[in-house]
Amino acid sequence: MIDPLGGCPHALNARLRAQGSVAEVVLPGGVPGAVVLGHEALKEFLAHPDVAKDAKHFPALRDGTIPPDWPLRVFSNAQGMHTSDGADHRRLRSLVGNAFTVRQVERLRPRIEELTAGLLDDLQRAAERSPDGVADLRTHFALPLPMSVICELLGVNPEHRGRLHELSNTVIVATDATPAEVMAAVRELLDLIAAIAASRRAEPGEDLTSALIAARDGAGDRLSEAELLGTMRLMLVAGHETTLNLINNAVRALCTHRDQLALVLESKAGWSDVVDETLRFDGPVSWFPFRYPTRDLTIDGAVIPQGTPVLAGYTAAGRDEAFHGPDADRFDLTRPTAARNLSFGHGAHYCVGAPLARLEATIALEALFTRFPDLDLAVPEAGLPHQRSFIGNSVEALPVRLVRG
Template sequence: MDDVIDLGEYGDAFRTDPHPVYAGLRERGPVHRIRPPGSTPDYWSWLVVGHEEVRAALADPRLSKDGRRIGMVFNDEQLIGRHLLGTDPPEHTRLRGLVSRAFTMRRVERLRPRVQEITDGLLDAMLPLGRADLVESLAYPLPITVICELLGVPEMDRAEFRKQSTEVVAPTSPENSYDAVLRLGEYLTELIEDKRRSGPGDDLLGDLIRTTAEDGDRLSPAELRGMAFLLLIAGHETTVNLITNAVHALLTHPDQLAALRADMSLVDSAVEETLRHEGPVANATFRYAAEPLEIAGTPIAQGDPVMIGLTAADRDEARYPDPHRFDIHRDTRGHVAFGHGIHFCVGAPLARLEARTALRSLLERAPALTLDGPPGEWLPGMLIRGLRSLPVRW
């Protein structure tokens, strides 16, 4: 199609810094037909890039997360099970209600001392070395330890789990991504069966196995596996990159780092500005038009795939003045880094807790923190926004 914008033509520049491309698209309008990098020549999707239009699209029930409504079944659903990111009401309402009974704000708040303890232990091991890759030493092990302890995943399994989950969110090939989903499905089936046999413990997965609604409803084995899959992957991959992106932004904006060091009460604001400026999820997972509709005057046909640009929306100059400037004093209200509407991220409170704890503890204990050479490459694909490595010294 002549009107399809091939984002692959921008090459590595788009992977390294997609924001100028999104800004150029916004100048031309809020909705575009695009081909993601690495896609086949006949593949395309709609991409929504304006802040106002993104918030409306995220809450539009005509844009379905359930592929069955347009006759599609996806790999993760076949191999793992149905979960929150692949369902619409009333199924989504039911699943979210059951998960919310176990994954409560009270449970997240109870994790605060443990999150601090894990962070302190990681810094105890890292700081005597004088230099490290922040991803390997802090940004990855903190959230993976927290979510695995929360769900009850044995420590010995975590290295293999990380490898497979990274392949799912930033695939190196369709074949490798399929294999990773398959392996994770097999692993989670065994884990859930082990918990059933030994008696569910007091971890979140045990609670999900036990959880029953007032009407006696509970998660099926496939739904349990799907929820565990979603919580494990979304519960650590995004937070790894939130922590990394926050440290990277501060170290490349010395004035903002100095402002935060002068007033550590701004740490919450620094996390929120990171979410707006370089959030860990670049684009929401696909939605599909369940019926013909219009977005900002652009007709969308039934069955069309729609990608909703979270980072594009959060740098919309119509919503945020001077949007490309990283400013921890900014009013970030209205950012869509965690989504909007019924699919708003269920793990947002935990991600915020971990990022705030990691950032405060790191800056307090490493007053001379600085970059130690160029960062690693940005992850491939249009889903996750994060660096493979971030060398630092102090």
Template structure:
């Protein structure tokens, strides 16, 4: 980074506070801007819709950390909180044929038909969780209220993804806690290292359990492929794939449901549109993904040659963040009212919250199904649901990667007759 660029660079807040204000500030420097990551690591964030879409499919951009110049040259501090994003073995850090090989192993589990077959189970789990909400009122210190994030938005996708992978329910809470630490950008380095070590050990034990007792789950299927062709999938790749699927398979849907509930509580007119049939729960999900998506700045991609993105020079080997929440409110793509939550919006361009190109989120159909099912069931059961504290007072999820709040206390109101 040049001296001028370093002076202009925005230091990203590790706590993830107020991402939309951050995005607006970055846009003042253009659709791509120099930023400073924790540990004084220089990077670039792309928040312009068109620039991000083009960057995600640029043939001179890679995901493999061998292209990360600072990491390759030993300039990344030990225990750096974003190391896992760069170094975990799996689809998110693979390119070309290797990426296609790894992605192909799990693609069949997320086809539209296979996902639709999960609908009855998702509906069943949502109903069970809603049944338990009244007994959780007051359990987290909120008088007359329940933390909807903890007791509904989190366990639903966690149970679904762990059932798909054959993970023991006894491990769910610990895996969630460790996942949050691994993706946090505000946790002390030693805790990140410890969390990463523990979660990999747990997932290695899951692999061993499934090897000893194969079942009708995706982990067993991946192991069967390895037995048939030992060179096709290594042990580290299986564990890395499990880590990716558990973290991405529940954290993003958890944030999506949380953000959608917040938006609907803040915009009762939009809520009424769904109730009247003028809009659908799928419309709510898509507008939430655009307006306040579950991922803010996703690490990393690396130019394999010097690039210019929206007028910003990006040297080869620079870690680049995909600014999904910024692209979602880019007024050049969504007009002067891009900051407005409008579930009847029919934009000319589709949001990028699930990515674009070869690395498009493989679990997008499942996330959409889970979120629409959860929201529909929730508001049908509790039509008077409301935030128990003002939205502005909700503490942010401590990460500039994930975008949501740490808690979501709500008053349920009387259940529907």
């Protein structure tokens, strides 16, 4: 049974993976499901032609078996490219994909570097104001950087950003939230996104939301209102939550593996190596819902029945010894398989925002440790509060000292 409180996933992943690449699980609410845990099995599953994202392939969601207030229903009911298949998915993805090509994302580098420098100033001021010299890196750096970038890209005014994070955290990350809390957050989040879209419709700008409103695909069809709001919600939530966790997890890993940090500071490894190995070693998303087999499907000898809601076990695959070697539990910037991690997915639904997340994390980490090479955790890593989620994988606070004592 999956604990909605989540916690560090790696011990549970190892126990399940020892029994096979696919495990049966009971989702919160008593709903039977499955998780794919092995690297090769997950890679096959994510790209399999008989695996769908559309919840029409999840009969229990429609026939009354699952109650209307099921907290995880939000992952199935959302409309957008992340819950569509085939031609619908290709149409929706094409409308946003051009904004996230490597070339287009690279144009954002100067602005990301500017935001990073300003936030490092904020982090230093917070540490100087603190009587013990401790500042929360998550609050002052890892969160506001990706939130600012995605909101500027979408044309979201600064006054909405704090509330957007609170709501998205309740809807997507905090799997211990009650059904009433989730539903209230969903309604408020959709209302806020609709208001943002309305403001861009009234006063179009050079932002991605205005472009999505105006865009037509090859057949001349605009996005429906539900598709527009679903796409915006996906980009706002995924566009900051995953990068926030990626930066947090990389800083934790480097602080607790000073020999690996030394490799980068001595130019014996690159910051892109840090990003790749963090994605593998401690990815930002642990078990992500949902995909549905459209027929009984055999993966690595295990049968997943048609219509089963399946979780993608990204953190489990990242430490699969069969693929990454017997020392897969070790953080190693020289690992040859690190760049082949699956943390951004695989196949048609590979994360469209991966180039942006990589660029933000690379810029952030290089600037952070170049300015504060002695930065270290202010408490033992075991004492850091883990996210109350089996989906997101990171900590809720990251107290650091910028100068080692």
